[in-house]
């Protein structure tokens with residue numbers, strides 16, 4: 001009886017797993033299928049390395065170069081991740097190694113609440129708060145990569161803090177007492193032992209956060225300026241996600257423009273894949289050096 | 293016989309709730325002193341008072357005095373006190389780094405950078421802890437890959453890296469199997485030539501095997517202390533007798 005139930009359960013789990021993999025495969029296949037026709041008209045080199053994006057012919061011909069959008073995506077994600085990691089790791093260290101249990105029970109629900117706010121709201125607040133600041137700082141429209149990076153960082157923070165303070169709390173419970181029993185100061189132990197001891201798990205959450213950063217559309221689109229320019233911190237830029245969101249509605253089905261947008265989406269997937277590959281390589285190196 | 297620790301009227305409480313009351317006793321140098329008593333009687337609290345670890349707990353208070361070789365521990369800078377009185381915890385808790393880095397973290401923190409000195413120190417202390425032969429081939433291996441007993445010996449070796457005078461151990465064998473416990477008992481017996489050892493244990497046979505002195509705590513009070521022979525085999529107090537015959541946990 002128990003055996004049958006067990007087998008049924010295994011079968012259920014197995015088929016759900018297969019289903020999940022199949023649907024993922026279907027999405028990839030679908031995007032690839034819609035993307036491929038583009039390369040009959042545009043060479044991969046011109047697509048990935050070209051900087052002119054002119055999906056409709058206004059007399060000078062069409063061109064489909066997404067180099068600036070790739071760079072824009074990377075620039076805003078990188079800025080956002082760096083800012084989020086700096087602030088997030090500091091906050092997690094504080095929460096796990098210095099804050100009392102009372103402070104923790106007070107702050108965690110707030111952090112979780114922040115994670116649930118829709119991205120439009122973040123974009124809107126970014127627009128209201130950051131735009132005037134950047135205009136005063138001399139950025140013409142107030143919209144720029146740095147502003148988008150900041151908004152993105154604020155969005156990533158709750159997730160990063162709750163994920164990394166959780167691992168740090170475990171590392172702290174284990175490592176802080178013996179360290180302090182050796183006379184090592186709390187802060188040295190936090191930075192020198194708890195932080196590196198959690199590095200592997202922090203990298204994993206960072207990997208997931210990168211995915212979110214690179215795919216984040218709304219908030220980034222609202223404050224980055226959306227111009228086909230090579231991204232500079234205080235200049236406008238456009239991310240691939242924004243490009244697709246802005247143009248997919250107007251692209252004629254089966255046109256080159258339409259296929260080019262799919263190809264851009266495919267490029268985004270590849271980019272993510274490569275970055276996550278790099279992160280897991282880093283993690284396994286850390287593992288060999290001995291992590292939790 | 294020299295006294296390592298002289299404890300005078302020591303009391304401790306958590307959030308106003310008393311856990312230890314008026315404990316006065318002496319812990320002799322180069323001896324193993326076993327602290328025994330039923331669960332919750334204040335053994336861990338007593339140990340944590342000795343290296344002032346109690347003060348890391350925001351709700352905890354301690355009063356009374358502890359002298360280390362005649363010097364009031366309240367007047368010794370905390371960092372120095374912790375170096376002089378090492379502590380090993382119940383659950384083996386190596387840092388999740390390599391064996392080598394576990395052994396060199398504290399010495400480096402205290403300013404030893406010279407690689408040769410560090411290597412020599414690692415070897416010496418690992419040998420003292422009887423772990424060297426088992427790990428010498430790969431000191432860069434993660435400490436987390438050692439067995440529980442090996443991890444606990446590494447923690448003892450790590451505590452020795454800052455050259456303490458006293459070693460406090462809080463039920464160091466309770467997470468280990470009989471064989472690993474036996475290895476640690478043997479190790480502690482060999483370490484007492486160089487160090488003063490205070491061990492909390494629930495294991496009465498273990499206390500009988502290794503202890504020279506014994507302290508029996510009951511409900512936060514000191515009931516009886518003296519030579520292990522006397523306390524563990526011919527106790528004078530009823531509570532001790534009942535505890536030893538297994539009346540309470």
Ligand SMILES: Nc1ncnc2c1ncn2[C@@H]1O[C@H](COP(=O)(O)OP(=O)(O)OP(=O)(O)O)[C@@H](O)[C@H]1O
Pocket residue numbers: 306307310311329330331332333334335336337338349351
């Ligand atoms: N961190 C703490 N906060 C509040 N109360 C505590 C704390 N630690 C211990 N106590 C209380 O102090 C008393 C003594 O605890 P202690 O841990 O010293 O006992 P113990 O003899 O080590 O027990 P065990 O044999 O179970 O380890 C107990 O009543 C316990 O509930």
Ligand SMILES: [Mg+2]
Pocket residue numbers: 335336337462
């Ligand atoms: Mg205890």
